[in-house]
Amino acid sequence: GAGVSQSPRYKVAKRGQDVALRCDPISGHVSLFWYQQALGQGPEFLTYFQNEAQLDKSGLPSDRFFAERPEGSVSTLKIQRTQQEDSAVYLCASSLWEGWPDEQYFGPGTRLTVT
Amino acid sequence: GESVGLHLPTLSVQEGDNSIINCAYSNSASDYFIWYKQESGKGPQFIIDIRSNMDKRQGQRVTVLLNKTVKHLSLQIAATQPGDSAVYFCAENKTGNQFYFGTGTSLTVIP
Numbered sequence: 123g124a125g126v127s128q129s130p131r132y133k134v135a136k137r138g139q140d141v142a143l144r145c146d147p148i149s150g151h152v153s154l155f156w157y158q159q160a161l162g163q164g165p166e167f168l169t170y171f172q173n174e175a176q177l178d179k180s181g182l183p184s185d186r187f188f189a190e191r192p193e194g195s196v197s198t199l200k201i202q203r204t205q206q207e208d209s210a211v212y213l214c215a216s217s218l219w220e221g222w223p224d225e226q227y228f229g230p231g232t233r234l235t236v237t
Numbered sequence: 238g239e240s241v242g243l244h245l246p247t248l249s250v251q252e253g254d255n256s257i258i259n260c261a262y263s264n265s266a267s268d269y270f271i272w273y274k275q276e277s278g279k280g281p282q283f284i285i286d287i288r289s290n291m292d293k294r295q296g297q298r299v300t301v302l303l304n305k306t307v308k309h310l311s312l313q314i315a316a317t318q319p320g321d322s323a324v325y326f327c328a329e330n331k332t333g334n335q336f337y338f339g340t341g342t343s344l345t346v347i348p
Contacts, residue, residue, distance in 0.1 A: 126280070153334055162245055164326050164338030165281065178333060213280050217334075225271065226336065228280030 124148065126229035128214050134235045135204045143199045143232045147216030154197050155226060156189055157213040165213050171197060204236045245324060245343045256314040258342045260327035265308060269330035272301055272312045275341070276323045284312070284325075314344075322346045 127146045135141050147154050153172055157165035158181075167181040173194035182189070186205075191197040201208055211233050215226035250256045262270070268289040273281035287294045287301045287310075294301050300313040310327050324343050328336040 155334070155336075157338075162340075164328075164341050167335050167337065170334050172334075178335065181335075215280070225283050225286060228273075228282070230278070230280050 126214055126216055126227050128212075128229040128232050130232060131230065132233050132235075134237060137205060137236055138203055140200065140202045141204055141234065143201075143212050143234070145197045145199070145214030145216075145229060147195065147197070147214070148218075148227055149195075151216035151218050151227075152194075153217045153219065153224075153226075154191055155215045155217075156197070156199050157215065158183075159211040159213055159231070161210075168199070168212075201234075204234075206236050209234055209236045245341050247343045247345065249345045249347060250317050252319060252346050252348050253316055256312075256317045256321070256344060256346075258312045258314075258325050258344065260310040260312075260339050260342075262308050262310060262327065262329045262339070263337070264329065264331050265305070267329040267331050270301070270303065270310055271328045271330075271336065272299075272310075273326045273328060273338075274321075274323045275326060281326060317344075317346050319346045319348055 129144045155170050156168040159165045169189045170178040171191040186202045188200045211231040213231045215228045217224045217226045271286045272284040274284050275281045285296045285299050285301050287303050298315045302311045324341045326338045326341045328338045
């Protein structure tokens with residue numbers, strides 16, 4: 123079956139530009155997560171949705187980062203006024219349940235390069 | 238200024254040998270752990286999980302051991318194959334649905 127998909131796969135932005143990264147989770151998955159993965163490091167939690175509700179955004183590094191999931195399926199991570207330190211791979215993951223922590227299925231990521 | 242990336246711990250094994258990858262976790266209250274495999278250009282892929290009420294769990298060619306006393310996890314891969322070459326991460330569940338990932342270990346299998 124279809125897994126988690128993300129688009130675009132690669133994005134180059136000039137410093138100061140706004141970007142929008144899209145995630146299509148597995149159909150029927152209640153939970154959706156965004157992670158940021160810098161080169162040579164493990165993924166770092168950004169934010170978590172249960173259906174359309176953003177229950178945890180404690181990992182968002184600044185108010186330039188904004189995420190939404192208005193209909194409880196597709197999610198968009200928006201970064202305003204991009205900075206060089208925003209360069210990273212942004213991973214989206216989904217899981218079936220909303221209660222007990224469960225296996226997360228990851229997408230391939232969007233590699234963002236800010237020049 | 239120039240940024241310097243972190244250097245991942247590395248492990249090289251001969252094809253057919255067993256591999257052991259170690260991970261120390263930080264929170265004694267963490268109650269769920271997952272090992273992920275990440276190949277270049279791909280997202281992390283689930284390998285095996287373990288809950289804190291267990292010490293050991295086995296899958297196909299993989300075994301995870303959990304030592305809560307010293308907050309240590311290990312992943313054992315039997316008869317390592319070239320396709321096992323990747324970066325391996327352990328992830329711990331601390332609160333709610335948040336998972337925290339370690340820095341990873343790069344495994345290289347020598348044919």
